[in-house]
Amino acid sequence: MVEALNKSRGLELERKRIGSNFLGVLNDLKRRPEDAAEELGVSLVEINSIIEGKQELPFDLVSKAIRIWSVNTRDFFIVRDDCETGIIIMTAVESKDSSRIMNRAGKPYYEYRDTAMSTVAPFRPEWIMELCVVDDNDPNNKSVQWNNGHFMHQFTYFIGEVNFYYMSPTGEKKVGLMNTGDSVYITPFVPHTFATRKGASKNGLILALTYGNKLTGEVQQELSSVSPILSKGYVLDFSSKNKAFGSLLSFHRNNANVTISDLATWTKILKEKIESFENGSSLPSFEEITKFASALRINSRELFPNDLIENNVVLQKYNEGKKWFFPESTKSYEFIELATTSNLPFSKAFEINVLDSNEDKFDLKIGLHQYVYNLGDKDIQLNWVFDGEKYQKILKPNDSAYIKPFIEHNFRGEGKILILRIGGKSTGDAQIELSFVGKPNVERAINEMMLWFDPSGKN
Numbered sequence: 001m002v003e004a005l006n007k008s009r010g011l012e013l014e015r016k017r018i019g020s021n022f023l024g025v026l027n028d029l030k031r032r033p034e035d036a037a038e039e040l041g042v043s044l045v046e047i048n049s050i051i052e053g054k055q056e057l058p059f060d061l062v063s064k065a066i067r068i069w070s071v072n073t074r075d076f077f078i079v080r081d082d083c084e085t086g087i088i089i090m091t092a093v094e095s096k097d098s099s100r101i102m103n104r105a106g107k108p109y110y111e112y113r114d115t116a117m118s119t120v121a122p123f124r125p126e127w128i129m130e131l132c133v134v135d136d137n138d139p140n141n142k143s144v145q146w147n148n149g150h151f152m153h154q155f156t157y158f159i160g161e162v163n164f165y166y167m168s169p170t171g172e173k174k175v176g177l178m179n180t181g182d183s184v185y186i187t188p189f190v191p192h193t194f195a196t197r198k199g200a201s202k203n204g205l206i207l208a209l210t211y212g213n214k215l216t217g218e219v220q221q222e223l224s225s226v227s228p229i230l231s232k233g234y235v236l237d238f239s240s241k242n243k244a245f246g247s248l249l250s251f252h253r254n255n256a257n258v259t260i261s262d263l264a265t266w267t268k269i270l271k272e273k274i275e276s277f278e279n280g281s282s283l284p285s286f287e288e289i290t291k292f293a294s295a296l297r298i299n300s301r302e303l304f305p306n307d308l309i310e311n312n313v314v315l316q317k318y319n320e321g322k323k324w325f326f327p328e329s330t331k332s333y334e335f336i337e338l339a340t341t342s343n344l345p346f347s348k349a350f351e352i353n354v355l356d357s358n359e360d361k362f363d364l365k366i367g368l369h370q371y372v373y374n375l376g377d378k379d380i381q382l383n384w385v386f387d388g389e390k391y392q393k394i395l396k397p398n399d400s401a402y403i404k405p406f407i408e409h410n411f412r413g414e415g416k417i418l419i420l421r422i423g424g425k426s427t428g429d430a431q432i433e434l435s436f437v438g439k440p441n442v443e444r445a446i447n448e449m450m451l452w453f454d455p456s457g458k459n
Helices: 002-028 033-040 044-051 059-068 092-097 218-226 228-234 241-255 260-267 271-278 286-296 429-437 439-446
Strands: 087-090 100-104 107-114 123-130 153-159 162-167 173-178 183-186 192-197 205-211 313-316 323-326 333-337 347-354 369-374 380-386 389-395 400-403 408-413 415-422
Touching (some): 002 033, 002 044, 033 059, 087 380, 092 107, 123 192, 123 369, 153 347, 205 415, 260 286, 347 408, 429 439
Antiparallel strands (some): 123 205, 153 205, 323 333, 333 347, 369 415, 380 389, 380 408
């Protein structure tokens, strides 16, 4: 009965979200509900009923809309929220029930199992057992079956004795001898694979979390629409810090149809010096970057390249990671930093030793999506509050969970968990834009509640 009511409530909320999104589309197109009704050939009653969330948005109406307006099908639909209390948990039993064997070259190679995921989350986590056992550490071993790389970024946590094979940028096959607690970050499209080392007491295991960053969704669709050939123009030379700055400066200067001579005149920086910046032979000072940004009417941050040019594969040995306690007052957790990359500043991975069984304070509130996996052999209690209501669940060994951003929560007990935090689409540039929009307008930015004008003329 309760599940049926929750499902009904969820469908009602989804209709309301779709309705407010529909109103937002009409506002962007400068269409009143009556205009939309006339152009789409339906009654005003039906249009208002959709806006108010009283009825579903028919697909045939969307089909009409995309034929007569400059909109896309995806503009009318929203991401389904399957996380009604802010957290989703998947038990070890449920994970085991999802088991499937992946054969390669006619032999069992991996056992896959699902772990906790959500329609809201940007990652796709997997439990993978390495069924292939190699008799040496040669990356050219014929038993090793390589993949072709994939679009998603990947964080990997190792349990047991596992060989990690990967391709260097020069095409050289390499192998990392990984053990429990070691971790790896892999950039998109790097060929790689995994296998259990000979002599291991049992098959190796990895927790592989693949996730999209900014290139997924609408960005990917836009690049596709621009075309693969033209989209290559967005790819700048980031092979070094010097080259990166030169590429950024040249990109913004050309977009404004400004010549190097013009830029030299406006900034009082020698033309020859600007040329040296753009060809990557030298780097400007902070003051010079500020002058370029002012002249081109952009923020200085748009010209700053990454501080580090990192490898496409980052290996982190467990005993080399930074360790610290949090919070300072209670030391409820010991954090161990795992593989990460500065190229993804909103991606964080940790192993956490939970040390507190008593303190009831919600001492964690993270502005990123979180994946949690109970690595240890003891139960961990997960407590959280959502929409004013408190919740409590036990994470047994090998249970996993997804936690929405900004959920107040804590972990209690004595055990060990893996946590991966991902920013999704709302961090970085989107966060900056939302900050300019301001807190009073956040709700309208997400769920439009009114027409862009008052037809009565009162406002």
